[in-house]
Amino acid sequence: MKTKLSVQNVYKIFGKHPKKAMSLLERGKSKDDIFSSIGQTVGVNDASFDIYEGEIFVIMGLSGSGKSTMVRMLNRLIEPTKGKIFLDDVDIAQLNDEELRQIRLHKISMVFQSFALMPHLSVRDNVAFGLDLAGEVSETERIERANAALDRVGLLANGDSLPKELSGGMQQRVGLARALCINPDVLLMDEAFSALDPLIRTEMQDELLRLQAEDKRTIVFISHDLDEAVRIGDRIAIMQDGDVVQVGTPDEIINQPANDYVRSFFRGVDVSTILTAKDVARRKQQTLIKKTSDTGLSTSLQLLKDNDRDFGYVVDASNHYIGVVSIDSLKQAQSKQQSLEHALLKQPHAIDADTPLGDLISDVAQAPCSPAVINDQGKFLGIISKTILLEALDRQTGDPL
Amino acid sequence: MSQDNAWGAQQETDASYLADKSQVTEPSFDWTEPFTVDGGIIPLDDLVDATINAVVPVLRPIFQVIAEPIAWILNGIEALLLWIPAPFIIVALALLALKFSTRAIAIGSFVGLLSIGLIGAWDAAMTTLSLVITSLFFCIIIGLPMGIWLSRSDKAVSIVRPILDAMQTTPAFVYLIPIVMVFSPGKVAGVIVTIIFAVPPVIRLTNLGIRQVPADLIEAAKAFGTSPRQLLFKVQLPLALPTIMAGVNQTLMLGLSMVVIASMIAVPGLGLMVLQGIGRNDIGIATVGGLGIVILAIILDRITQHIGSKQHK
Ligand SMILES: Nc1ncnc2c1ncn2[C@@H]1O[C@H](COP(=O)(O)OP(=O)(O)O)[C@@H](O)[C@H]1O
Numbered sequence: 001m002k003t004k005l006s007v008q009n010v011y012k013i014f015g016k017h018p019k020k021a022m023s024l025l026e027r028g029k030s031k032d033d034i035f036s037s038i039g040q041t042v043g044v045n046d047a048s049f050d051i052y053e054g055e056i057f058v059i060m061g062l063s064g065s066g067k068s069t070m071v072r073m074l075n076r077l078i079e080p081t082k083g084k085i086f087l088d089d090v091d092i093a094q095l096n097d098e099e100l101r102q103i104r105l106h107k108i109s110m111v112f113q114s115f116a117l118m119p120h121l122s123v124r125d126n127v128a129f130g131l132d133l134a135g136e137v138s139e140t141e142r143i144e145r146a147n148a149a150l151d152r153v154g155l156l157a158n159g160d161s162l163p164k165e166l167s168g169g170m171q172q173r174v175g176l177a178r179a180l181c182i183n184p185d186v187l188l189m190d191e192a193f194s195a196l197d198p199l200i201r202t203e204m205q206d207e208l209l210r211l212q213a214e215d216k217r218t219i220v221f222i223s224h225d226l227d228e229a230v231r232i233g234d235r236i237a238i239m240q241d242g243d244v245v246q247v248g249t250p251d252e253i254i255n256q257p258a259n260d261y262v263r264s265f266f267r268g269v270d271v272s273t274i275l276t277a278k279d280v281a282r283r284k285q286q287t288l289i290k291k292t293s294d295t296g297l298s299t300s301l302q303l304l305k306d307n308d309r310d311f312g313y314v315v316d317a318s319n320h321y322i323g324v325v326s327i328d329s330l331k332q333a334q335s336k337q338q339s340l341e342h343a344l345l346k347q348p349h350a351i352d353a354d355t356p357l358g359d360l361i362s363d364v365a366q367a368p369c370s371p372a373v374i375n376d377q378g379k380f381l382g383i384i385s386k387t388i389l390l391e392a393l394d395r396q397t398g399d400p401l
Numbered sequence: 402m403s404q405d406n407a408w409g410a411q412q413e414t415d416a417s418y419l420a421d422k423s424q425v426t427e428p429s430f431d432w433t434e435p436f437t438v439d440g441g442i443i444p445l446d447d448l449v450d451a452t453i454n455a456v457v458p459v460l461r462p463i464f465q466v467i468a469e470p471i472a473w474i475l476n477g478i479e480a481l482l483l484w485i486p487a488p489f490i491i492v493a494l495a496l497l498a499l500k501f502s503t504r505a506i507a508i509g510s511f512v513g514l515l516s517i518g519l520i521g522a523w524d525a526a527m528t529t530l531s532l533v534i535t536s537l538f539f540c541i542i543i544g545l546p547m548g549i550w551l552s553r554s555d556k557a558v559s560i561v562r563p564i565l566d567a568m569q570t571t572p573a574f575v576y577l578i579p580i581v582m583v584f585s586p587g588k589v590a591g592v593i594v595t596i597i598f599a600v601p602p603v604i605r606l607t608n609l610g611i612r613q614v615p616a617d618l619i620e621a622a623k624a625f626g627t628s629p630r631q632l633l634f635k636v637q638l639p640l641a642l643p644t645i646m647a648g649v650n651q652t653l654m655l656g657l658s659m660v661v662i663a664s665m666i667a668v669p670g671l672g673l674m675v676l677q678g679i680g681r682n683d684i685g686i687a688t689v690g691g692l693g694i695v696i697l698a699i700i701l702d703r704i705t706q707h708i709g710s711k712q713h714k
């Protein structure tokens with residue numbers, strides 16, 4: 001995967017004596033020490049991570065952990081105290097004012113938690129704001145492109161309104177259209193949906209995913225909400241008190257949290273929407289019957305008896321799932337002199353790997369045996385037993401700390 | 402005559418006092434009333450007199466250069482206002498009021514201007530109006546950039562604020578004399594005095610208006626790549642406009658309130674009617690002038706007030 005943005009050992013010290021604070025940091029002093037001794041705040045401490053082209057990279061952390069500071073250093077609304085920030089091959093931290101302005105005009109745009117729309121401009125002029133500043137296209141083209149951006153977020157009809165005439169959700173769509181209108185490589189979104197109420201928020205997340213499916217931009221999304229992070233993030237970075245403590249896919253973060261701080265995010269999180277069938281499917285503790293040309297009913301029956309199982313899962317040579325058989329069904333087929341195919345049970349159906357746990361509870365509960373989980377190529381990934389499902393769902397109410 | 406005697410008497414005693422050596426060794430300094438020394442212990446008034454007398458001849462040519470454009474604009478506006486037939490001006494101002502404010506105010510301004518004409522104060526009112534407009538013009542020319550500068554520097558604010566305070570609290574009579582000395586009495590001096598008195602609100606409210614622009618809007622504008630100039634003209638000034646217009650409104654009102662005082666340095670117009678009325682004990686002419694000022698003030702106040710608030714509706 002191509003790296004779009006590379007953050008390398010970036011620091012931000014707030015205060016009048018960043019150099020002093022840096023030297024104290026290098027000598028291993030803690031952030032609290034530095035604040036109590038010389039009154040400097042370490043906003044971001046030695047952050048390093050790569051953001052890949054076309055991914056939604058979520059930076060998550062509690063309030064005050066340095067997320068806003070981090071994302072603002074990417075377009076230098078906040079000057080990094082030290083470190084390198086590469087956009088493609090250009091170190092953003094080294095740019096002069098004019099070069100930086102060009103990057104902001106063309107390559108990186110931003111969506112804000114407070115919407116930050118210009119109250120004196122119409123919705124359309126707000127969306128055209130970036131193009132207007134660059135002053136490179138004619139007025140007709142500017143209006144055309146602004147209308148196109150408005151159309152993408154479903155607000156073409158509202159171009160002549162003033163921002164304050166729109167609801168919060170609509171205002172943020174305008175914010176999104178304004179950012180998209182310059183067709184940026186990188187979109188920065190600082191808690192863009194946090195000010196919206198939950199229903200609208202989910203709607204906006206879907207909208208973002210839909211837009212992202214169309215143009216595969218690199219998006220850096222700040223959130224303090226794990227649900228949101230897992231829902232939209234391809235990868236997640238977790239910030240704790242100025243440090244980046246973990247970077248990984250949602251699965252990795254959930255299944256191998258780096259520390260208790262990361263784990264603490266799961267509290268109150270609805271696991272049934274985050275975890276999917278593949279996350280909890282188990283490969284062991286079941287009997288697989290490889291179906292080859294000479295796999296007969298008796299060998300299968302023997303296999304189940306040897307393993308003391310009532311059910312067996314039949315796959316082909318390349319692990320494609322075929323179905324499930326039971327001792328009873330095998331015996332019945334044997335008595336009728338039929339082949340293995342005839343022993344396959346009608347229930348349960350295999351479960352798709354990406355099904356959220358919440359959607360498969362009743363399937364698993366009502367099935368006579370544990371259903372199999374298959375991926376989009378039909379390959380067998382494992383099974384989900386009632387016990388496994390209960391354990392997984394229990395994580396949200398259990399005490400992870 | 403009696404005054405001359407008084408002075409003479411004093412000088413005599415002074416001389417005899419100097420001659421009498423026994424009295425020199427025993428000065429009559431009473432520490433319970435230490436500040437009764439004639440002319441003050443520190444002779445500030447003499448110092449100021451001396452300074453002004455020395456400085457005025459040097460500065461006069463410079464001030465003449467300043468006076469030039471003021472006189473030019475002032476005379477131009479006055480000639481224009483007096484040349485345009487009164488009915489046109491009445492209708493134009495009423496239409497202006499209709500565009501920028503309410504129908505009621507438009508009607509009010511029509512009736513008001515009509516009454517100014519009917520009471521025979523039209524020409525004086527136009528002279529006063531030209532004076533006020535000229536002052537306002539220069540107040541904006543000076544005040545807007547000053548306010549912008551102040552909005553960018555806390556240090557500038559700490560230096561300029563006391564000066565603005567002084568400009569607004571010092572009674573106009575104090576600087577009336579020096580101004581007349583360098584500019585000579587007349588309309589230009591009147592404009593200068595009015596500017597000094599009326600410019601602070603534009604400066605203050607421009608500064609305030611720009612500083613009040615929400616930080617997140619500034620941040621968003623920067624994130625989209627504004628240059629400092631674009632930030633000022635596309636975001637800060639438009640958003641500060643209602644506040645700036647409130648300053649313009651105040652400046653206009655202060656300018657009108659200076660009209661009577663300005664007439665003391667030979668500025669013609671409604672103010673002079675009032676002053677003459679007072680001087681000649683002619684309550685009639687004073688009333689006409691006073692009424693003219695009030696009507697003008699109300700009309701200008703209402704119109705400018707609404708220009709500011711209409712922007713954000
Ligand atoms: N301009 C500033 N001056 C001083 N401290 C700041 C400034 N901005 C942020 N901070 C501090 O830096 C830390 C990180 O803040 P921020 O990046 O806003 O966190 P988050 O967005 O994760 O809530 C906080 O401790 C905050 O108080």
Ligand SMILES: [Mg+2]
Pocket residue numbers: 067068069191
């Ligand atoms: Mg924040």
